[in-house]
Each structure stands twice: as C-alpha cells, then as structure tokens.
Amino acid sequence: MSIAVETFGFFMSALGLLMLGVTLPNSYWRVSTVHGNVITTNTIFENLWYSCATDSLGVSNCWEFPSMLALSGYVQGCRALMITAILLGFLGLFLGMVGLRCTSVGNIDPSTKAKMLAVAGALHILAGACGMVAISWYAVNITTDFFNPLYVGTKYELGPALYLGWSASLLSILGGICLFSTCCCAAKEDPATRAGLSYKPSTVVIPRATSDESNISFGKYGKNAYV
Numbered sequence: 001m002s003i004a005v006e007t008f009g010f011f012m013s014a015l016g017l018l019m020l021g022v023t024l025p026n027s028y029w030r031v032s033t034v035h036g037n038v039i040t041t042n043t044i045f046e047n048l049w050y051s052c053a054t055d056s057l058g059v060s061n062c063w064e065f066p067s068m069l070a071l072s073g074y075v076q077g078c079r080a081l082m083i084t085a086i087l088l089g090f091l092g093l094f095l096g097m098v099g100l101r102c103t104s105v106g107n108i109d110p111s112t113k114a115k116m117l118a119v120a121g122a123l124h125i126l127a128g129a130c131g132m133v134a135i136s137w138y139a140v141n142i143t144t145d146f147f148n149p150l151y152v153g154t155k156y157e158l159g160p161a162l163y164l165g166w167s168a169s170l171l172s173i174l175g176g177i178c179l180f181s182t183c184c185c186a187a188k189e190d191p192a193t194r195a196g197l198s199y200k201p202s203t204v205v206i207p208r209a210t211s212d213e214s215n216i217s218f219g220k221y222g223k224n225a226y227v
Contacts, residue, residue: 002182003101006117009178010096012171013124017089019168020131024082026161027052027062030142033157044154047161048079048138074141081134085127089172092123096179118183124176131169135162 025047032044043054052062065071098105099116108116139162145151 005178006100006182007102009121009175009182010100011175012178013089013096013120013175014093016124016128016168016171016173016175017086017093019164019171020082020086020089020127023131023135023161023165023168024048024086026159026164028159029138029161030156031159033146033155044156045159046156047159048075048082072141074137078134078138081130081137085130085134085169085172088123088127088130092120092127092176095123096120099183114183117179121176121178121180121183124172124179126176128169128172128174128176131165131172135165135169138162 027047027050028045029047030045032042042056045052045054050062050064052060054060068076095116097103098108099113099120101110101113139158142156142158145153146155146157
C-alpha cells in the first residue's frame with residue numbers, strides 16, 4: 001500500500017511541477033477590468049515579464065518591462081520565488097525517481113532510497129510553498145489596488161494563471177507529503193530487509209534419567225527380569 005501511495009505522490013508532484021512551469025510564462029496573471037472605469041475597447045493583461053494590450057479587432061501588442069530594477073518589489077520577489085520553486089521541483093523530481101522502491105538504479109540499499117525519498121518530499125513541499133507565496137503575494141497586490149478608492153491607475157482582476165498556480169502549488173505540497181510520509185516505513189516493509197533477519201531454530205531439551213531412577217527400576221524387576 002505504501003508503494004502505491006509514494007508512486008501516487010511522485011506523479012502528483014510531477015504534475016504540480018509541470019503546472020508551475022506552465023504558470024510562470026502565462027500571460028494572464030492579471031487582466032484589466034472596466035469596473036468603476038470608463039468603458040474602453042482595450043484589454044490589458046500582464047505577467048511577471050511583460051504587458052500586453054488587445055484592441056477591439058483582437059490584435060495584441062506586447063512589450064517587455066524595460067528595467068528589472070524599476071519594477072515593483074513584489075514583482076521581483078515573485079519572479080525569484082517562482083524560479084526557486086521550479087528549481088526545487090526539478091531536484092525533487094530527480095531524487096524521487098531514484099528513491100522510489102519500484103525503480104532500480106545501481107546498488108542502492110533500501111535505507112538510502114528511503115532517505116532520498118524523504119529529501120525529495122521535503123523539496124516538493126518547499127517548491128509548493130514558494131509557489132503558493134508568490135501567487136498569493138501577487139494576488140494580494142491586485143486586490144489591494146482594486147478595492148482602494150483612492151487608486152487612480154488601471155485596476156486589474158485576478159487572471160487565470162493565478163488559479164493555475166494555486167492548484168499547482170497545492171499538488172506539489174500534497175505530493176511531497178505523500179513522499180515524505182511513506183519514507184519512514186520503506187525500510188521496514190522491504191522484502192530484502194525481512195529476508196536478512198537471522199532465524200534461530202527452537203531447541204527441545206530432553207531430561208536424562210538420573211542414576212537413582214535407574215537403580216529403582218532395577219530393584220523393582222530384579223536381576224532375573226533381564227534375561
């Protein structure tokens with residue numbers, strides 16, 4: 001059962017990493033809204049790297065942010081957290097493939113595989129946490145500007161990429177928990193470990209008759225009984 005759980009956790013973490021990789025370059029982190037503004041025919045959508053505008057004909061024009069240092073602090077922080085999450089996820093994916101009990105790579109003993117699986121689970125949990133913090137941080141800034149009546153700039157709403165990032169972070173965290181929880185009993189349930197236990201056969205001690213008991217038997221039947 002634990003092998004099935006750790007395999008399920010591995011694929012869940014891999015899916016979360018894939019979704020994080022799709023979330024990072026997605027263009028729709030935030031989308032402009034017409035709520036409380038003059039109705040226009042242009043729609044603006046942005047992500048961590050560039051901003052785009054779509055006119056009434058459906059033609060999009062995008063331009064990259066000219067300077068990284070000129071960006072807001074939360075955008076730079078979200079960039080760093082998302083890249084860190086993907087790097088941790090790739091490292092956890094590699095260790096997870098080697099540490100799974102259903103895979104065989106070299107002559108790695110079960111205890112070492114269990115430790116590698118534990119590290120892989122911890123890395124996936126950290127990757128999911130980094131992604132969750134980055135997405136939530138970005139969303140908080142969007143909602144803060146949206147509900148601020150004194151904000152005169154363009155107001156935005158949460159884009160589809162944020163929901164995708166939340167789902168990806170949650171999958172990475174749950175997959176990491178599955179990997180980390182099954183590594184503790186990996187060595188105990190391994191057949192090779194059970195086969196290595198020494199077997200001590202039981203011994204039966206048969207008491208030997210003493211000399212007094214022999215003399216009693218001899219006196220009971222007499223010498224003529226043993227012809």
